[in-house]
Amino acid sequence: MSLSPREMLARLIAFPSVSTSSNLDIIGFCQEWLQSQGVESRLVMSPEGDKANLYATIGPQVEGGIVLSGHTDVVPVEGQNWSTDPWTLTEKNGRLYGRGTADMKGFDALVLALVPEMVRAPLKRPVHIALSYDEEIACRGAPSMVREMAGSVPTPSAVIVGEPTRHAVVTGHKASVQLRTQVTGYAVHSSRIDRGVSAVMNAARLIAWHDDVMEENRRRADLNDPFEPPYTTLHCGVVAGGSAANVVSSSAWFSTDIRAIPTESPLDYVERYKAYIRDIVEPRMKAIAPETGVAVELVAEVPGLRPETEGAAERLMRRITGDNGTHVVAYGTEAGLFQRVGWSTVVCGPGDIAQAHQPDEYLEIGEFEAGERVLRRLIGDLCA
Template sequence: MSLSSREMLARLIAFPSVSTSSNLDLIHFCRDWLQSHGVESTLVMSPEGDKANLYATIGPRVEGGIVLSGHTDVVPVEGQAWTSDPWTLTERDGRLYGRGTTDMKGFDALVLALVPDMVQAPLKRPIHIALSYDEELACRGAPSMVRAMADTIPTPAAVIVGEPTRHAVVTGHKASVQLRTHVTGYAVHSSRIDQGVSAVMNAARLITWHEDVMEENRRRVDPANPFEPPYTTLHCGMIVGGTAANIVSSSAWFFSDIRAIPTEDPVEYMERYKAYIRDVIEPRMKAVVPETGIAVELIAEVPGLRPETDGEAERLMRRLTGDNGTHVVSYGTEAGLFQKVGWSTVVCGPGDIAQAHQPDEYIEISEFAAGERVLRRLVSDLCA
């Protein structure tokens, strides 16, 4: 059985593998597809058992192969104004529309559609396929897969993370941490706020701290820094708290993230944040009601991707794509996880990141075709 790249993309898009849901239907489809071509695969399950990573090897089990890495989850479509069904691949005006076409089922589809060709090719070095879950949730799924691969597959020469870069060879991205801060206050009627401790108002102070530190970073920016923006950012994206307008709130919590340029460490910012809480905010709260306080939870940590000196992955993809520019991105990927185990890694794939997470997400047909050409060159390269 064979499927064209577009047919494979249509199959993958039809799975609504939003990060908040299970991806097992999609993973079982991928596993069955590989099995139908004689390729055994390994599943690495989530702790809850409702999601899975998948990895597989095609070709000889020798060192020097290439890892092709993609994620299977997508972001939600609720609240977005789509003009076509997001779970049905739709062609219009030289574009293929559907949730995940760019981020990043387009790359996944190209890899899977070429499996029959990979199996038939006289590969001298292997191709390792790696498909993860929950990349959109701060890369929660990939760490267990990368550890399993490091323990079981021959050391690869390079890892290609196929996030959408329009085939620019991206050699660096920011590191990040995601935090959950819970503020415990003390509720009283708002007319006697002097006897209470407002969780919401103290949460507001902490959120303002994020913005103030980011403004400090912006003012001392290095003009030569290639990132956009060229400084470490601190951001609060969600806050919940309080019960009524005239009650001093007893509880509030919020999510924040810190995305650091390569010369800085987001964990150091987190420790600075905790020190501010311990030394400045909590003493004021506890002076009124000792039982109040603030807890900071590290939800996720995504390592950055650092440019390598004479990296094999960079050399390979420059040869295959013809790109000789210097490229870094501010968003995170799973690339740093592979690099952390000592594997040369770059980010390079079809599509434009500007389309990621958008209503009417699409990949240009020309970009999709270019992606197939690049992968076919890769297969040929591994036969030489």
């Protein structure tokens, strides 16, 4: 049995593997496909058992292979104005439309469709396939898979994370953390706010701290830094709290993220934030009502990808793609997780990140075909 890359992409797009749902259907399909080609795979389950990572090895169990890494989850389509069915692959005007075509089932489809060729090829070094869950939720799934692979897979020479870069060889991206801040106030009638502690107003003060620090970073930014923007960013994306306009709020919460350039650590910013809470905000709250306070939860941490000096993955992909530019990106990927276990890693794949998460997401057919050529060159390189 064989499936063309486009047929494989159509199969993958048909799975609505949104991060808020289980991915076991799409992972089951991938596992069955690999099994049909004589390739055994291993699942690394989520703690709840409703999601799974998958990894597999094709070729000899020796060091020096390559890892082809992709994620199976996609972002939701609700609230977006699609002109096509997001779960049906649709070709129009040289483009392939569907949720996940660019981010990043296009790469996954190419890898899976070429498995029969990998199996037939006289590989001297192996191909390792790694498919994760919950990349779109702060790379929550991949860490357990990477840890298991690091303990069981012969050390590869390179990891290729196939996020959409139009086959530019990306060697760096920012590290990030996600925080959830819970503010506990003391409720009174708003006419006597002097006797209460407003959770909402203190939350606003803390959100403003994020903006103020980011403005400081912007003013002192090194304009020669290749990142866009060239400084660490702090952002509040969700906030909720309070019950009525005339009630001093007893509870509020908000979610923030911090994305740090490689010369800085997002965890250092977390410590600055906690110090501001401890030294400035909470003393004023507790002076009125001792039971008030602020709790900060580290929801997720995504390590950055650091440019490597003469990195093996970078050298390989520059030779395969012909790209000799210097590329970094502001968004996060699973690349830093592989690099953290000592594996040389780059981000390089078909499509444009500008299409990620958008209504009418698409992958240009030319990019899809270029991705097929790149993977065939990689297979050939492993036979040399």
